[in-house]
Amino acid sequence: xxxxxxxxxxxxxxxGSERKHPAELKAEALQREKAEVARNLEQCQVENEQLQxxxxxxxxxxxxxxxxxxxxxxxxxxxxxxFYDKDEDGRREKLLVYLQPIDENGDIVKAAGTVxxxxxxxxxxxxxxxxxxxxxxxxxxxxxxxxALVSEYRIPFDMSPTPALLARPLTVKVTFTDYLTGDIFRxxxxxxxxxx
Numbered sequence: 001x002x003x004x005x006x007x008x009x010x011x012x013x014x015x016g017s018e019r020k021h022p023a024e025l026k027a028e029a030l031q032r033e034k035a036e037v038a039r040n041l042e043q044c045q046v047e048n049e050q051l052q053x054x055x056x057x058x059x060x061x062x063x064x065x066x067x068x069x070x071x072x073x074x075x076x077x078x079x080x081x082x083f084y085d086k087d088e089d090g091r092r093e094k095l096l097v098y099l100q101p102i103d104e105n106g107d108i109v110k111a112a113g114t115v116x117x118x119x120x121x122x123x124x125x126x127x128x129x130x131x132x133x134x135x136x137x138x139x140x141x142x143x144x145x146x147x148a149l150v151s152e153y154r155i156p157f158d159m160s161p162t163p164a165l166l167a168r169p170l171t172v173k174v175t176f177t178d179y180l181t182g183d184i185f186r187x188x189x190x191x192x193x194x195x196x
Contacts, residue, residue, distance in 0.1 A: 072111050075176040076100045077189035078152055083166060086158075093160055095119065097172055099153040101185075108152060110145050112138045112179035115155065120171040131170070132159055138179050167193050 020028075078098035086094040101111035115136040120129055134157050136144070146154045173188040 071104045072101055072109070072178050072181070072183060072185065073104045073106075074102050075174060075185040075187050076102060077172060077174055077187045078150070079189070081172055081189050082191045082194075083161060091160075092166060093158060095157040095159055095161075095172075097153075097155040097157070097174065099155060099174060099176070100150070101153075101176065108150065110151070111176075112142065114138060114177045114179070115141055115153070116175040116177075117155065117157070118173045119159075120173060121165065121168060122171050123168045131161075131165070132157070169193060 076099070078100055080098045081096060083092035084094050084096055085092050097117055099115065100108045101113070103109045103111075116133070117136070118133045119131040121127055121131055122129060136155055141153060141155070144153050144155050146152060170191045171188055172191060174186065176185045176187075177183075178185070
């Protein structure tokens with residue numbers, strides 16, 4: 001009696017009537033997959049169009065450097081380059097390299113490129129000469145441009161130099177690879193010791 005009543009109640013409530021056939025479930029899954037593939041295809045078509053426009057623009061660039069208005073002539077490490085106390089605890093733990101790309105007219109320009117920085121201790125023959133080296137990619141470098149009294153790249157590096165090391169002249173060497181032309185430019189700067 002109890003089982004019969006339960007069966008009638010279950011049938012009357014519609015439980016079980018909402019179940020979908022496996023073929024119907026598979027068809028719905030295929031429809032969702034088809035919609036996802038269509039969205040991906042549309043995105044690929046947009047990206048393809050953008051890349052085709054970029055290729056067209058790049059092939060229109062002048063091949064002769066005399067016709068190219070963009071021409072980097074050199075890079076210069078600014079005299080502001082040195083060690084700074086970033087958290088005002090009395091220890092200089094940040095190396096800031098100020099770099100100025102300079103064009104043929106002598107103007108500082110925001111040139112894209114890869115920067116390779118080395119810090120050397122050339123004064124002490126008893127210690128390791130190369131203290132540290134870093135590389136900054138174009139996308140990261142782009143964010144480090146500052147425009148104040150002078151426009152330049154301000155490139156920070158965290159490190160923990162000892163007071164004895166800071167008491168010596170240290171040499172910063174920079175290699176800048178121009179992103180547009182592939183030309184390589186170098187400069188170096190001596191950081192003179194200063195009191196803590």
